[in-house]
Amino acid sequence: MRTVIAALAALGGVASTSSLQQAGVSRRSIEAGVRAAAVQRVARGVYALPNSDPMLVHAGRHHAVPGCVTAASAAGLWVVRTPGKPHLAARHGRPISGCVVHRGAVPPTHLDIVCQALRCLPPLEGLAIAESAVKKGLVQLPALRERFPAVREQAIVRLVARIRPQSGSIIETMARYLLEEAGLNVELQVQIRGMGHLDLLVDGLLGIEADGYAHHASRDAYREDRRRWNVTVVRGVPTLRVTYEMLLGEPQEFVRLVRQALATYRSAQ
Structure with missing residues (x-):
């Protein structure tokens, strides 16, 4: 039981069965944690610690995780302003009450998060997140450029061209x-x-x-x-x-x- 609790804590308090298993937790340990009320099943295949962030629990109930600017903030990237609603990423892309949903991979990579921000946020806010991700070495500029080949996204291409990793803050x-x-x-x-x-x-x-x-x-x-x-x-x-x-x-x-x-x-x- 301590194993599943420790794994959930390391994963932010909310995680899927697959994520827990990748962290070395067996299904038997997960079920033991649920029976002992040390772990809550918030949705099919999604578990949470009792004191987890309510936003993460709400996301987990809908098989979603933080995305875009919300995930960028959690990753320590430069966020110009905190949005009124949390931004989530979900494979299904369906609306989730009180949230902005981005359809995509779960969990999103740092590259996914930056691309979501560049497409979703005002240019300055997207640029700040992207620039800090490149500066911190979390995203490589060539890989970022390859994500925007479409003509309709040339405005984003031009914004990516303005990234300066030497920016200090x-x-x-x-x-x-x-x-x-x-x-x-x-x-x-x-x-x-x-x-x-x-x-x-x-x-x-x-x-x-x-x-x-x-x-x-x-x-x-x-x-x-x-x-x-x-x-x-x-x-x-x-x-x-x-x-x-x-x-x-x-x-x-x-x-x-x-x-x-x-x-x-x-x-x-």
Whole structure:
């Protein structure tokens, strides 16, 4: 019984008979767990621990698992915003109450998850997930390109072509996307002598640095940040600091601010 409990815990709390057997659990152990009320049968061939995530149990009852943006979040990929409804993957593709269902393989691979996101979500949100998956080595760019051969999906092909694995954070990805959409030229991870790298350089003039919530994890990080800032001033690279909240809530204001800064410093040259 401890074996089935441990296996279910390792599989997220909800799993099919086949998944449990692949984890080395026998049918006899599964049935023993059910009889002892240590394991619940939530659907034919699907089992759950009593304290499992209700969303996963709901999915399991319909022979579905997390997919698309919901699976991307669980995998630690860059998710711009959490959707109002969980996204699930199911072989049957039938509607499931309170959820968005993607018809596909169960469980979906990382490549499946990225493709679902690119087809389902707004471009920026799909790009962030795809870019982080490539950056983390979970998806290979050639394999991703091969998933979109149809002419009708050329917009996604063009979005995939914009993936930059060297992007350092979701903030950089969001800022770069918004600025490129505005027609500005954006370089990533630009080396500044004496400073290190600058997150983004716009039109060869204006620096952009991502400022995350945990950016200053220590006093040393705070001092290093100030040193880098001072170097940009000395080197004549004016730099804006941007946050996730600004990019998500005020994207047009961010672009306006960048254009205004570019105009100001161009006129001073």
